Amino acid sequence: MTEPTELDLNDDFQPGDWEDRFEVSSSFVERTLERVVADRAEIAAEADRVEEIQLPREVLEALSVPEPSTDFVDRVASEVRNDREARWARVLETYAAPRPNEEFVERTLSALRIDRSGFRLVPDEQQQQQQPAPVVSIWRRTAVAAAAAVLVSLGAFAMLGSDPAEPPELSPALATQTYTPASWSTALSGVVNDIEDDMTFEPIAAFAMPIGGNR
Amino acid sequence: MTDLQPKTIAAAQAGDDDACREIIRALHRPVIATIYRFLGSRYSHEVEDIAQDIFLKIFRSIERFDATRGVKFTTWIYTFVRNHCFDIIKRRRIRTTSLSGGRDDEGQIEVPDEGMRKPSAAAENSELGQKIEEALDGLGEDQRMAFVLREYEGLDYSSIAEVMGVSEGTVKSRLHRAKEALRTRLKPYVRTGA
Numbered sequence: 001m002t003e004p005t006e007l008d009l010n011d012d013f014q015p016g017d018w019e020d021r022f023e024v025s026s027s028f029v030e031r032t033l034e035r036v037v038a039d040r041a042e043i044a045a046e047a048d049r050v051e052e053i054q055l056p057r058e059v060l061e062a063l064s065v066p067e068p069s070t071d072f073v074d075r076v077a078s079e080v081r082n083d084r085e086a087r088w089a090r091v092l093e094t095y096a097a098p099r100p101n102e103e104f105v106e107r108t109l110s111a112l113r114i115d116r117s118g119f120r121l122v123p124d125e126q127q128q129q130q131q132p133a134p135v136v137s138i139w140r141r142t143a144v145a146a147a148a149a150v151l152v153s154l155g156a157f158a159m160l161g162s163d164p165a166e167p168p169e170l171s172p173a174l175a176t177q178t179y180t181p182a183s184w185s186t187a188l189s190g191v192v193n194d195i196e197d198d199m200t201f202e203p204i205a206a207f208a209m210p211i212g213g214n215r
Numbered sequence: 216m217t218d219l220q221p222k223t224i225a226a227a228q229a230g231d232d233d234a235c236r237e238i239i240r241a242l243h244r245p246v247i248a249t250i251y252r253f254l255g256s257r258y259s260h261e262v263e264d265i266a267q268d269i270f271l272k273i274f275r276s277i278e279r280f281d282a283t284r285g286v287k288f289t290t291w292i293y294t295f296v297r298n299h300c301f302d303i304i305k306r307r308r309i310r311t312t313s314l315s316g317g318r319d320d321e322g323q324i325e326v327p328d329e330g331m332r333k334p335s336a337a338a339e340n341s342e343l344g345q346k347i348e349e350a351l352d353g354l355g356e357d358q359r360m361a362f363v364l365r366e367y368e369g370l371d372y373s374s375i376a377e378v379m380g381v382s383e384g385t386v387k388s389r390l391h392r393a394k395e396a397l398r399t400r401l402k403p404y405v406r407t408g409a
Binding site: 040043044046047048050051052053055056059060062063064065066068069072073075076077079080081083084085194 | 230232235236239240243244247248251259263266267270271273275284339343344347348351355366367382383384385387388390391393394395397402404405
């Protein structure tokens, strides 16, 4: 066994390094090319020169070929199918599904939220930081109901307590305001408008609410 | 070997079992015959296994067949037959029997190896058939394959050149030498017309 050479020991050896270590005649390429061209010309000349020899067909046919098995086609077709299935199985066995990173999961979930809301992307953190949807407090609702009840009562009182013949402006209690059905509705609308103005209603935030509205 | 319908080939490329079966049915005889005539009767007991291996290779690669490149499907098939047979010879280091004791196309000295011959298989052929087989055995591998493809399978020069990966001129030259050698070796039979 020969001792390892410097080339064997050099792990950094590259195929191109041979050029530095061995002398190759500068005419090598030219000489080789000439041989190749000459060889081609010789083959072409021979091909033109030769005449096709005809061998008797009956002689050649004496070399008979064994008859294939009757089940050869079925057997090979079955093998081909099994081979294809086996190769697929191997491919599937060796296939490792890529594990998504956290950022990908976040992006995908956000995209799903867009799809479900049909409006805009609101990440969870942002949703939590947002103002809760405006909810009219129970006290405010009670106050509105009470005001409405007082107004209705006053109106009823005025209608029941006044003489139909007496003009309403003669009644000291009602001198500053004339209560008619139209006026009551106007007053109620004013109260409701005031309440609505107080509500910091944000339609975008409402759209961004999770499905079912739970927070 | 008749070429198959493009739709059959396309279906086989898509994995259709019936199309694969149709291709096997259409091509198995010429494939087996080429293997048998090229490798000789010593392989008669495994010629179907070899053909099956070739078909498996063909269908593993059938997606790569591109009819638009101008190559016939049958020519493409013969390329597999040729390559597989050459691989078998190289892998098993078969020494081909040479009647002239000369060298083959690769310059290797041919050593007779009668021990590999299977007598029962050889006996299936007539005496003339055995003589032809011996004469073919004496050719180099490239000459023998070119001869089988031309004389038994009826391929034209360009197709043989495609299968062999050489020029048409080389094919003509090899065929001429092969036929010349066979004519000499089969002279008594050719004279009498067998």
